[in-house]
Amino acid sequence: MAHTFQPVKRVPLYLKVYKAIEADILSHRLPENTTLPTETELSEQLGVTRSSVREGIRLLEQAGLVGRGAGKRLVVKRPQAGDVAAAASKSLVHGGVTFQEVWQALSTLYPSAAALAAETFAPNQVEDLGASVANLDALAPTDHDAIVRAAFGFFQTLAVGLNNRVLLTMLQSLNILIEASLARVIAKTPAAKQRIYEAQTQILSAIKAQDRGLAEQWMARHIDDLKRGYDVAGIDLSEPVDH
Amino acid sequence: MAHTFQPVKRVPLYLKVYKAIEADILSHRLPENTTLPTETELSEQLGVTRSSVREGIRLLEQAGLVGRGAGKRLVVKRPQAGDVAAAASKSLVHGGVTFQEVWQALSTLYPSAAALAAETFAPNQVEDLGASVANLDALAPTDHDAIVRAAFGFFQTLAVGLNNRVLLTMLQSLNILIEASLARVIAKTPAAKQRIYEAQTQILSAIKAQDRGLAEQWMARHIDDLKRGYDVAGIDLSEPVDH
DNA sequence: GTTGTACCGTTGTCCGACAACCCGACTACG
DNA sequence: CGTAGTCGGGTTGTCGGACAACGGTACAAC
Numbered sequence: 334m335a336h337t338f339q340p341v342k343r344v345p346l347y348l349k350v351y352k353a354i355e356a357d358i359l360s361h362r363l364p365e366n367t368t369l370p371t372e373t374e375l376s377e378q379l380g381v382t383r384s385s386v387r388e389g390i391r392l393l394e395q396a397g398l399v400g401r402g403a404g405k406r407l408v409v410k411r412p413q414a415g416d417v418a419a420a421a422s423k424s425l426v427h428g429g430v431t432f433q434e435v436w437q438a439l440s441t442l443y444p445s446a447a448a449l450a451a452e453t454f455a456p457n458q459v460e461d462l463g464a465s466v467a468n469l470d471a472l473a474p475t476d477h478d479a480i481v482r483a484a485f486g487f488f489q490t491l492a493v494g495l496n497n498r499v500l501l502t503m504l505q506s507l508n509i510l511i512e513a514s515l516a517r518v519i520a521k522t523p524a525a526k527q528r529i530y531e532a533q534t535q536i537l538s539a540i541k542a543q544d545r546g547l548a549e550q551w552m553a554r555h556i557d558d559l560k561r562g563y564d565v566a567g568i569d570l571s572e573p574v575d576h
Numbered sequence: 577m578a579h580t581f582q583p584v585k586r587v588p589l590y591l592k593v594y595k596a597i598e599a600d601i602l603s604h605r606l607p608e609n610t611t612l613p614t615e616t617e618l619s620e621q622l623g624v625t626r627s628s629v630r631e632g633i634r635l636l637e638q639a640g641l642v643g644r645g646a647g648k649r650l651v652v653k654r655p656q657a658g659d660v661a662a663a664a665s666k667s668l669v670h671g672g673v674t675f676q677e678v679w680q681a682l683s684t685l686y687p688s689a690a691a692l693a694a695e696t697f698a699p700n701q702v703e704d705l706g707a708s709v710a711n712l713d714a715l716a717p718t719d720h721d722a723i724v725r726a727a728f729g730f731f732q733t734l735a736v737g738l739n740n741r742v743l744l745t746m747l748q749s750l751n752i753l754i755e756a757s758l759a760r761v762i763a764k765t766p767a768a769k770q771r772i773y774e775a776q777t778q779i780l781s782a783i784k785a786q787d788r789g790l791a792e793q794w795m796a797r798h799i800d801d802l803k804r805g806y807d808v809a810g811i812d813l814s815e816p817v818d819h
Numbered sequence: 820g821t822t823g824t825a826c827c828g829t830t831g832t833c834c835g836a837c838a839a840c841c842c843g844a845c846t847a848c849g
Numbered sequence: 850c851g852t853a854g855t856c857g858g859g860t861t862g863t864c865g866g867a868c869a870a871c872g873g874t875a876c877a878a879c
Binding site: 372405 | 860862
Binding site for chain 3: 345347382385388
C-alpha cells in the first residue's frame, strides 16, 4: 500500500489559548472557583493579543468550563448535570431526532431506572417521592401547567435520588426533550391527572416495597400510557421534536 | 410577599450575534450546508464590528452549529451523535463522575438496549454483530489494543443498529467514558479475550433468537464481568474517571 | 500535464483607543 | 451613625484599521 501523509494541522491561536486553559482546568491546576487573570494579563502571559484571548474565552465559556463570577472576572466552573443535559438536548433537537426515538429511549431507560431506585432508595428518598405524588394529587384536574410540572417533578426526584450524575444527565435530557410536547398532550387529555397519579402511586409503592420487577413494570406502563396520549392527540411520532 | 425585581440583563453584542445566527439555524432559515457570508459581510449586515462577529462565531463553533467547510468559509452543520456524545462525556469527566456512576449507568442502560436489539434487529444487522464477534475471535489473545477496539466495536455496532440517535448518543457517551480505563484493565487480564468473546457470542445468539430476556441477562452478565476486572486490577471504583 | 507565478478574497492576528461598567473608598448630608 | 452622592481605578465590551498568512483561481511556462 502506498504511503499517505496526514494533512498538516495549523492551529489558530485562539484555539491554542482554549486548549491551554482547558488543559489547566481539566488537570485541576486551576481548581473550581479559581478566578482567572484579567484578559490583559492572560494576553501578556500567553504572548498573544487580547482579541485572540477573548476568542479563546468564548470557547471556554460555551464549553461550560468558565463563567462570569460576581464582578465580571472569569471563574472556573464545573459543569452541572443540568447544563450538560440541556446542551445535549439542544443538540439532539437540532439533529432532528423524532418523537419515536425519544419515546423509545424513555421506555428503555426509565423502567430500568425505576428498578434501580427500588433497590437503592433510602426511606427519606422514598418520602421525597411520596411528597411529589401528594403534590400532584392536591392539584385541580384542570390546572394543566401545574400537573405537567408535578409529573416531571416525580421524574426529577427519582432521577436525582439515584445519586448518579451520569444517569441524572441522561434522564434529564429525556425530560427536556419531551417536556414541551407532553405539556400540550396533557392539556388535551381530560383524565390525565388521574391516570398519572395512579401510575406514579403504583411506582412509588413498588419502590417502597423494594420490588425491582414491579417498579420496572409499572414505570413501563406509565411511559406507555403517556405515549398513548400522543396518538390520541394526533401527534405523528415520526416527526422531529420541535423547538 | 414583597415584590422583588429581576436583575436587569445586559446582553453583550457577541451574544446577540450568537443568538441571532443560532435562531436562523435552528429555524431552518439557514439549512444544513449553507455557507455563511464572510465575517466582513456579517459585521455589515448585523451592524457590529468584525471582532464581535468573530466572538459570536466562536460560540457557534463550540456549540457545533457551524464548522469550517472546504475553503475556510463557515458552513451550517448539524451536530452528529458522536459529537454530542463526546462533548457530554467530556463535561461529565470534568464534572468528576466516578467509575461507580459510569458502571451503574452501563448496567442500567446496556441490558435494556440489548433487549431492544433482540426485538428490533433485522437479519443483516444481526449479521453485522456477528461479524464484529468474529473479528474479535480472529485476534491474538495478547494484542490488547485490538481486543479493546473489537470489544467496543461490538457495543458500537449494537448501538448504531438500534437506529435511534438518542440512545446512540447515550450509549456512545458511556463507551467514551470507560474506553480508556477499560483498555488498561484488559491489558492486565490474561483471559480477557476469551471471556469477552464468550459473553458477546451469547448475547449475539440471544439477539438472533429474538429473545429479549436472554439478551438482557447476558448483557448484564457481560457488563458485570467487565466490571469485575476493575476490582482485580485494583482500581478504586469510587474514584473519578480520569482524563 | 505538471509546475511556476501572480493575483484576490478571506481569515487570523495585531494594535490602540474608548465607552460602559463594577467596585471600593471617600465625602457630604440628614 | 447611616445613607446617599461622588470620584477614581481596574476590567470588560466594542470599535476601527491594519497587515500577514493562506486558499483558490487563472494563466503562462516548461
